[in-house]
Amino acid sequence: MDLNYTPEQEAFREEVRRFLKDNLPKDIRERVKKRLRPDKAMTQRWQKILFDKGWGASTWPREYGGPGWSPVEQLIFEEECALAGAPRQLDFGLRMVAPVIMTFGNEEQKERYLPRILSGEDWWCQGYSEPGAGSDLASLKTRAVREGDHYVVNGQKTWTTLGQHANWIFCLVRTSNEGKPQEGISFLLIDMNTPGIEVRPITMLDGEHEINEVYFDNVKVPVENLVGEENKGWTYAKFLLGHERTGLANVGQWKAMMKRLRDIAEEQPDGDRVLIENTRFRDRLAQLEIELCALELTVLRVLTDENGPGPQASILKIRGTEIGQALFELVMEAVGPDALAYIPDALEPDYPGSRVGSPDATPAAGDYFNMRKLSIFGGSNEIQRNIIAQRVLGL
Structure with missing residues (x-):
């Protein structure tokens, strides 16, 4: 099996990078890179930029205004957006209710709702x-x-x-x-x-x-x-949850955060050396990178299934959320004691007080707290294991 990207896929990656470099507003990029809270106006402004380019919904087919990208191109786009500091798009419209409307809605509903989801007019x-x-x-x-x-x-x-x-x-x-x-x-x-x-x-x-x-x-x-x-709503709800759970794998976001963690480890003092030289820390970092690589390949297998996300999406949900939680826990450990002094207001750019420790310490504890919910929403991981046992393994 060849796990390398094709020349065409690498060319697509370069196209996305150029677009992000030229069109992602500086104020949005800086805010997201600093782990500051994206606001509604910022998110909608970025969606409008993507919409004008024809890239408003990476997973949508052309017939509904999407770019018609392959699953690999979708992953490349999401990864590059995360690495560039673009805010996350609105999953509830683009990835959840939109596929339900496309599949089960009538023509009037498609004409009424889908264009406004794509443009970002409706939240x-x-x-x-x-x-x-x-x-x-x-x-x-x-x-x-x-x-x-x-x-x-x-x-x-x-x-x-x-x-x-x-x-x-x-x-x-x-x-x-x-x-x-x-x-x-x-x-x-x-x-x-x-x-x-x-x-x-x-x-x-x-x-x-x-x-x-x-x-x-x-x-x-x-x-x-x-x-x-x-x-018949239960049928539509399960269909939607398959798309939501696939999205919760968050491969692009986790790869961007992995890069950030490695940067922290290469700068953070650890006695008379830097943290990345600590063998035990480096082993844990490598293990996470291996697990994330395996998750990415599994996401591609699910996305390329012609039947769409099924019960196997539960596997992505479990592994994606567990990797995310482990990743932010390791960020907390990498930042060290400064991460304990978490001040929510310090996430705002006009905060009058002094920040504690490095810029990475300010959001570390808040991110850690926030990510505890990953294994609960979208269907708790315990429920996902039951689904896998019954519908995948046939137990």
């Missing part, structure tokens, strides 16, 4: 988890009752990432209590500006407002916002 969030219905998603209780040409939605969603910025949310709602729990769930697209929706912030361990609770109080949703058939 989507995900309404899956509820209090008491996280990994056991089929037990969700948010109810949608049809009344004429509308559904009336009541209930609560939680852990809604970046819901404070969103103007649309895709939701799993219960439309029937008959049969198995999975058989009474529908997939609704809901305008976040609809009366009766309330978003309450949840502050995380790193002091960041990234997630939210979303409440629905007699929210009226037009029937035409139902994707596919009523009570």
